[in-house]
Structures are given as structure tokens and as C-alpha cells.
Amino acid sequence: MPPGDASSIGGAEASVVFDLVFAGDRVLVDGAFAPAQVAVLDGRIARIAEPGVALRAAHRVRLADDEVLIPGLVDTHVHVNEPGRTDWEGFASATRAAAAGGVTTIVDMPLNSIPPTTSVAALAVKRARATGHVFVDVGFWGGIVPGNLGDLLPLGDEGVFGFKCFLIDSGVAEFPPVTPDEMERAMTALSRGADPAGSEAGADLDQLVIVHAEDAAAIDAAPHPHSRAYADFLASRPDAAEGAAIAAVIAAARRTGARAHILHLSSSASLEAVARARADGVRLTVETCPHYLALTAEEVPDGATAFKCCPPIRGAVNRDALWRALEEGVIDTIVSDHSPAPPAVKFAGDGDFAVAWGGIASLQLGLAVVWTEARRRGIRLERVVEWMSAAPARLVGLDGAGKGAIAPGADADLAVLAPDDAFTVDAAALHHRHPITPYAGRELVGVVRATYLAGREVDGTVARGRLLRRTRPDGGPR
Template identity: 55%
Template structure:
């Protein structure tokens, strides 16, 4: 359904919820007027209990197609996004086969996505050993930046960079003004940590200690300082790194940081043993650490929140019969992340406008999508409607994710996304059956 206007009691405009009529033409916002206007055409009028926010811009999603489409694919991932209020995704360069490390591989990815997208979708490139010469061609082909690992990625086709390779890649990316995004865990610290087979979540956390993150983040910040490259720290889980990051920002280093809903919602002490749906790397840490991450968001030390949706088949996720060292690491939360965090934010007296900024505008700004993540004239008509009266209980088997495994399974939340709009196209959250999405390239 192509909309001509949205008329709602609570529309997020310039950081404040106001009654407004938002007029749309050809998928673009053309006017924001008073609520009592009488627009013509197809009008969406949410319930008075609903909040209209910019569509979520999720810049960290593993879609896995081509190559591992039994784990996830463009159709299922973008449907889950649409159902959860995410109207823009940026796909990670792994765990697809081949990974997005050359222009040829990017074209294969784009071909696989054609005709399958429910929401707008772009692509990260990858920085791996021996592909420095591929980085600028990938940038020119429209990727939004380059992901690298400083420790084993978990898949053989996407190996990590050693310190010399990392510096070489950063130097090249700085030369053409690109962005390096880093899975910041240190290989040497991980190698020295205890990693015996275990069903104990506490033991698993000990195998991925805070120092693995802090050591890697020091390396990333030193690299930014030496080369001038823009760097972005992915899925920060350890609050022990916050002082390092705050000091780097005060110094003026070009660094940004993200965290994820699972780090802001769960705590290690409440996670049961032998429950691999909670396993991710870096791990979910204790409750005090969780609250420190929330405080860092308030203070601007952490810039944004993304899903790091990283699904796998039941065979991979439950490999080892509860041995957390063998199970695939990744939390599936693409469809529910905003609704989950809206409740978590309320519990902490954090405004929904702030949560929207962290999950929409700041992520859009990270990748240079100036028409996304905001409700203003000239922006894309992307919206999520969140209704505090629409309570729901998450059931993994009813999520659009290809594999019905989720750490959020069985939890009840007081509010959910009831409608998404992608460039003026209203999506019925009960039945997503249109491929409105476009493939995005870096502006």
C-alpha cells in the first residue's frame, strides 16, 4: 500500500514527539504539518497509543546468502527486518560463500539479493589477508566500508588480519577515505585464555575475557592514530574498554562504537548453562557491565545500537550437545531488537527518542545515508510504528528468521512494532508479501 500521508499523535520530529501530519510523495517526505490538516489519498492513522519513529537502520546483519542460505537469506532476513521496524540493513561480508572481499564477489551477492528484498539493503566489504588491492575497487563499487577480524572469525574463508596486515589495510583505507569496522578481540589473549570443553556459561565467558576486547581496541585506536583512518568498533560487550574509547574520542581520533540489544538486555548470571542460543562472541557479561553500557550510551561514548543478527541452523547452533565451545556463536534478534530495547529503556527512564537516535539516525550517519534514519523534509519515507498497548510474547517458531532459535524466546514485552513503512510503502506486519526493498550503494 503506497501512502500519501501519516497522521499521528506522536511523531518524532527533531528529537521530540509531536502531533503531526507527514505528507509523502514518491517515497519521500515532502511536508511535516500540524495534526489537524486534512490530507488526501491513502492515509495511515496509527492508534493514539502509538509512536511514529524513523525506520531502524541496522548496519550489522549477517544475511549469509549466497552459500549459507540454510542459515539465513535475503528474503527471510529482510522480512524479519520489516516485521521489526528495520527499514534499512547493511549486510556483513561473511558468512556468505564467497565472502564480499572482491568486486566479483560483491556482484554475486547483489545478484543473489535481486528480487528478494523487503527493505532497503546495502553491503559491507571485507578486509582479509592479501586483498589490500581489492579495497579501493570495492569502495568505488559502493560498499559502505570494510570489516576485519583480529582473531579467528569462525569461518575459514574469512581469515583474520595479523598486526602488520591490519596496519597495511588501514593505511590503504585512510588513503581513499574509507571506513574500517573491526571485530575487536585479540587473538593472543584468546589463545592464552582457558578454553576447555564446557557447558557452563560462566566458563565460556572466562574463555573470552574482557582483556581480549581491551587489547584489540588499543590496537585499533593505535592504528587510527598512526594512519588517520576512520575506525568503528563492532559489538562492544566489555565496559572495561569504555575509558579507552572515551579518551580516544577526547583526543579527536575518528572512532565510533556500537553495542547490541543482547548486551543491553541479558546478564551472564541469569543465562542458563548449555543454552547456545545465548552464545555470541564477544560474550554477554554481567549485570553491572550491562548497566555501564547503558550509561555509556547516555554519555555518547557508545554511538549506536545494532542487532548483530547472526543466525545458524539448529545443527550448527546445538553442535556439541550443549558444549558452548563447539556451538555456533551468534544471537538472532533482528525482528525483535527495537521492541525489546524500548521496554528496557523505559525501565531505565531513557526516552524512546534517544533509543531511536541510537538505532536509526546514528547508524544512518555512520554509513553516510543522509536520507535515512530521520523524519524530515527530503528524507526517505521510512517509518516504524511502535505501540505501547500492543503487548506480545516472543515465540521463536513464529519469527521470520529462517531458523527458529532465539535468546528472546518466551519473553513477554509491553509494546511492539505494529507497522513499518519503506519509502512510503506500508507493510502489514501480519503478512509481508511485497519486495519493496532496493539495493543501496554508498552515496
């Protein structure tokens, strides 16, 4: 039963015994919370019914008065780091953390693992390592690096969800950056579905190119002192670096017609350029992350390298502008950019921001972090779920595969959330491999009390997650 189909299960619906039925006063359906029953059969949502309708079920879940039912979140920006750097994270720990935070689908980044996902052979290695060890559904990005243009269409045929490149040093030698010209050549191949030899292989791809948009020349021109002062680190990653790189992405997407996506936007200075490009018909989307929406440069203590990420957390005025851009639709999605590292790497340099690894582990906390700040601003939970579930599912084409909504035919990927329940972040209690987070000791609201994947509760002991492949735009198999 495809997503969106009405679910009348023949004329004998009264005799159907559903596997599971959820019932609650606040169920998120069609963008609004309302009383409803959600019936699950064979891992999918088979029916949504009003309260009081008689539904036979093997099991029932009645939401408590303080609970809501939402679709599982879709996080399209996660660094799992396995194989090669499994001591940094790994599929089992990352997906346990995801489930604990209400995330039921992740898409794994192509770098920080060894080998990086820049060839079909490397993708096969990664999938082999993930098989049997994922507690939520997992898809994969491919990578664009110098010299692998011929690998892109084969990777697309193997079902990656798009291709990532860096316009600046990635921080790991095995995933080098590309020049703007190399990025544009990749966009040309992926948007037109033609390989460098001009064949029509993969002509249905229209693949997404996702870009770490910081300009190398602008970064090189900035000061890079060894310092424990966050202000010095912030000056080393100026707004102008994001602005120049985003301009290059827009120009390349305009010329090629490619679908382009700006990763982890931190600087509000580029929002006007993004809005203008989209008004001109450039196929451009943008994401931001919980840390840019909840944290500010002014609050980062000296030497607190748990806050270091690239691009950096900026000031409070900038943070407010990002929220406005979300509400206005200029920014499309909120994703974690979960980028963990062991203490020896994250705290290298004894508080020297120039030495420590840049990355924030927040996969388990993203929903609570964003909801806490959104609620403070008077933004409804429905919009938060749109930004963190439905919108990322659409971005990678998983809405058509049953992700990101509570609807007949959709996967029964669901989270039971107590949106008013408060808790204090205890880093040691997180499922991430290492107890490191800039949110330690912070009070948040929004407790995920249960997460369901394909209608079965994720208990952290039985790994039932599936490895996902991108289908063709027409829905056919590869």
C-alpha cells in the same frame, strides 16, 4: 528534493494530491514526539504539517491513540549469509524479519556468505542473489582479509559502505583474520585514498574500517574447556581480549587518521580508553547490541547455547556500564549483530559452549528488546530511536541519503509502533529462518504494527527493497 529541504511544492501546494498522509498525536520529528501530519509523495516525505492543515491524499493513515510514528530503523550489522549458507538465513527471510521489527535498512556483513565480499566479483554475486528478494533496503560491507589490499579501492568504487576485518579467527575459513599490521596498512590505503601503487584512484573514499576487536593471543591464553557451564565459556573470552584489540585499533587509527569503528562492544573495561582516544581526536566510533544491554551472564542456564555469542554476554554490572556509556555518548549506536545458524550448528555439542556456533538471531526483536530495558531504566523512546536509526544512518552516510529521520525530503521509511503493548516472544512466530532465540518466552514491550518502505507498507509478499550504494562524501555519484 534532497533531505532537509523545505517542501513548498511550488505555489500550487493546495492542488497537490499526496500519495499518503499519516496523522497522529505522537510523531517523532526533530528528536521529540508531537502531533503532526506526514505527507508522502513519490516515496519521500514531502511535507510535515500541524494537525488540522488541509492536505489532499490518495490514502490516509490515522495512528491509534496508543501508537507512535518513528523513522524506520537502520541496522548496520546483519549477517544475511546468502549465497553459500542460505540454509542459515537468506535475503528474503532476513529482510522480512527486519521489516517486522521496524527496520527499513540493513547493511550486510561480508562474511558467512560464500564467496565472502572481499572482491568486486564477489560483491556482484551477492547483489545478483539479493535482487528482487529484499523487503527492505540493503547495503553491503566489504571485507579485509590477508592478500586483498588491492581489492579494497575497487570495492569502494562499487559502493560498499566500509570494510570489516577480524583480529581473531572469524569462525569461517574463507574469511581469515588479519594481523594488526595488516589492519593498519588497510587503514592507510582507505583513509588516504591511495592504492599500494600510489595512484590517486578513489581519493575521495575516506572509508570506514570496522573491526571485530578481540585479541587472538589473549584468547589463546585463556582456558577453553568443553563445558555446559556458561561461566567457563565466559572465561574463555576475557575482557582483556577486547581491551588489547581495541588498543590496537586506537593506535592504528591514531597513526593513520583513518575512521575506525569497534563492532559489538561487550566489555565496559575499554570504555575509558575509547573516551580518551576520542578526546584526543581519534576518529573512533563504537556500537553495542541488544543482547549486551538486556541479558546478563548470571541468567544464562547451563547448556543454553542460544545465548552464545562472541564477544560474550557479560555480567549485570558490565551491562549497567554499557547503558551509562550510551547515555554519555561514548557508545554511538545499537545494532543487532544478527548472526543466525541452523539448530544442528547452534546446538552442536549438546549444550557444550565450546562446540556450538556463536551468534544471536535478533533482527526482528531488537527494538522491543532495547526499549523494554530502556523503559525500565527511565530512558525515553526518543533516545532509543536515535541510537537505532539516526546514529547508524550517520555512521554509514545514509543520513544524507534520506535515512534515519522523519523530515522533509527524507525517504518515507517509517514504523508504526505501539510502545506500551506487551507480548511474549514465540520463537516459532518469528520471520527468521530458524526458530532460535535466547528471548523465547520473554515478555517484551513495543509492538511494531506496520512498517513502510518508501511510503508503501511492507506486506512480506512483494519485495520492493532497493540495493544501496555508498556515495562520495561530496554527494556525487561514483
